[in-house]
Amino acid sequence: MTPILNTAIVLLSAALTVSCAAEPESTCTDFIAPVTVTAPSYGLQFPPFENGYQATHFLNVATNRDAGLGPSPLKAPVNVTQTFDISARYCTPAKTYARDGKGGSVMLLTHGIGFDKSYWSFGNATYNYVLAATRAGYSTLSYDRLGTGLSSHPSAYTAVQAPTELAVLTQLTTLLRSGTLGHRIPAPATVVHVGHSWGSILSCALAAATPSLSDGLVLTGFTHNATWMNDFAISTGFRLARDAAPARFAALDSGYLTWPDALANQYAFFAYPFFDPAVLRLAEARKQPFAVAELLTEPLVYPVVAAEFAAPVLIVVAEFDLIFCGGACGIPGSSVYVPPGGKAGDAPSAAFFPKARPFDVVLQPRTGHGMNLHYNASSMYEVTFGFLRRNGL
Numbered sequence: 159m160t161p162i163l164n165t166a167i168v169l170l171s172a173a174l175t176v177s178c179a180a181e182p183e184s185t186c187t188d189f190i191a192p193v194t195v196t197a198p199s200y201g202l203q204f205p206p207f208e209n210g211y212q213a214t215h216f217l218n219v220a221t222n223r224d225a226g227l228g229p230s231p232l233k234a235p236v237n238v239t240q241t242f243d244i245s246a247r248y249c250t251p252a253k254t255y256a257r258d259g260k261g262g263s264v265m266l267l268t269h270g271i272g273f274d275k276s277y278w279s280f281g282n283a284t285y286n287y288v289l290a291a292t293r294a295g296y297s298t299l300s301y302d303r304l305g306t307g308l309s310s311h312p313s314a315y316t317a318v319q320a321p322t323e324l325a326v327l328t329q330l331t332t333l334l335r336s337g338t339l340g341h342r343i344p345a346p347a348t349v350v351h352v353g354h355s356w357g358s359i360l361s362c363a364l365a366a367a368t369p370s371l372s373d374g375l376v377l378t379g380f381t382h383n384a385t386w387m388n389d390f391a392i393s394t395g396f397r398l399a400r401d402a403a404p405a406r407f408a409a410l411d412s413g414y415l416t417w418p419d420a421l422a423n424q425y426a427f428f429a430y431p432f433f434d435p436a437v438l439r440l441a442e443a444r445k446q447p448f449a450v451a452e453l454l455t456e457p458l459v460y461p462v463v464a465a466e467f468a469a470p471v472l473i474v475v476a477e478f479d480l481i482f483c484g485g486a487c488g489i490p491g492s493s494v495y496v497p498p499g500g501k502a503g504d505a506p507s508a509a510f511f512p513k514a515r516p517f518d519v520v521l522q523p524r525t526g527h528g529m530n531l532h533y534n535a536s537s538m539y540e541v542t543f544g545f546l547r548r549n550g551l
């Protein structure tokens with residue numbers, strides 16, 4: 159009897175401890191937002207892939223020695239109005255952060271290629287940007303980009319294109335700012351756009367096209383040099399997602415692509431040995447496809463000068479980023495390189511934000527492109543929030 163009783167007491171006290179510790183620091187709401195956008199859609203000069211051979215051949219042609227010399231793969235655009243389901247998660251600190259009596263600061267988080275919104279809250283506190291942000295007093299709005307997670311998966315040829323994705327982000331921002339995104343989501347005092355990789359490209363494009371919609375930019379996993387994007391494309395082999403992971407992606411059209419396995423994932427997103435292999439395996443298990451048209455339409459929105467964006471801009475880049483720095487961001491030739499004794503404004507990327515006040519660059523040590531999935535992920539959080547606080551956001 160006694161041992162069982164003791165166990166029960168232990169369990170009871172453990173339960174009490176858990177419930178105390180679990181007193182919510184923040185509350186999160188998951189919802190689907192119908193988002194209607196009008197954006198140019200570009201027809202493609204090639205038919206949909208019938209099989210993996212055609213997709214890999216397309217990659218051969220797109221990256222060979224004569225790549226870029228032929229005609230554009232894009233036809234003239236037509237404006238299309240469409241409504242998509244966008245899966246979003248809004249998290250807010252338990253003690254609502256009020257600045258000047260208004261609705262607080264919201265970070266609008268846009269994830270990159272290969273992920274969905276779970277990138278921002280990948281695991282425990284070591285890998286959880288959302289948790290850190292709400293602890294620091296910010297609300298967050300993360301969402302699955304078009305063609306990922308629980309959002310709509312329209313044609314990977316004609317719909318999942320950069321201008322349409324930008325229109326989705328723009329419309330989400332407009333709904334958020336006006337307090338009409340959801341009944342539990344008050345209009346915020348400020349909206350800071352935070353991106354990772356492709357999400358940074360879109361956030362940057364928003365700041366360039368509609369600067370009044372953003373009060374600040376944090377661009378992670380991002381520079382202004384596209385030289386090494388092909389390394390990423392080649393590392394995927396343009397595997398059809400439906401062939402590579404039929405259990406998850408059988409229903410997707412052949413324009414949805416992915417890479418073959420965890421080691422290909424490591425090649426593009428992780429810097430060895432600065433990550434936990436279990437995290438890599440989880441990232442692979444959760445990986446999201448990308449759309450062939452997404453890559454082909456990237457030049458329409460990147461790189462771009464945000465000529466009128468007069469708010470704070472912070473670029474946080476991984477020391478060993480493959481895709482945006484060819485594996486080394488802190489050396490001359492990198493668009494975020496600041497010479498010894500120089501200022502952030504000396505980095506080539508600063509020229510893309512002529513009115514930013516201020517512009518800053520941070521090199522995140524011992525991380526690869528998937529910055530939030532490395533051991534040193536959390537040190538980026540305080541750096542980011544410190545920058546925002548110093549600048550009144």
Ligand SMILES: *[C@@H]1O[C@H](CO)[C@@H](O)[C@H](O)[C@H]1NC(C)=O
Nearest residue numbers: 196197198234235236237238
């Ligand atoms: C699409 O709409 C934009 C904005 O209204 C307009 O400037 C553009 O000319 C339109 N493009 C086409 C192809 O109709």
Ligand SMILES: *[C@@H]1O[C@H](CO)[C@@H](O)[C@H](O)[C@H]1NC(C)=O
Nearest residue numbers: 281282283284285434436536
């Ligand atoms: C998060 O989990 C990992 C492994 O599962 C562990 O090593 C790490 O200490 C944890 N971090 C925190 C802050 O709990």
Ligand SMILES: *[C@@H]1O[C@H](CO)[C@@H](O)[C@H](O)[C@H]1NC(C)=O
Nearest residue numbers: 382383385490491492493506
């Ligand atoms: C990109 O980086 C390469 C290699 O360092 C460099 O030669 C090139 O000028 C850079 N391009 C831009 C647009 O910064």
Ligand SMILES: *[C@@H]1O[C@H](CO)[C@@H](O)[C@H](O)[C@H]1NC(C)=O
Nearest residue numbers: 521522523524534537538541
């Ligand atoms: C982790 O990042 C922080 C902040 O960027 C940096 O100061 C620190 O040296 C890094 N730690 C390691 C082990 O690289």
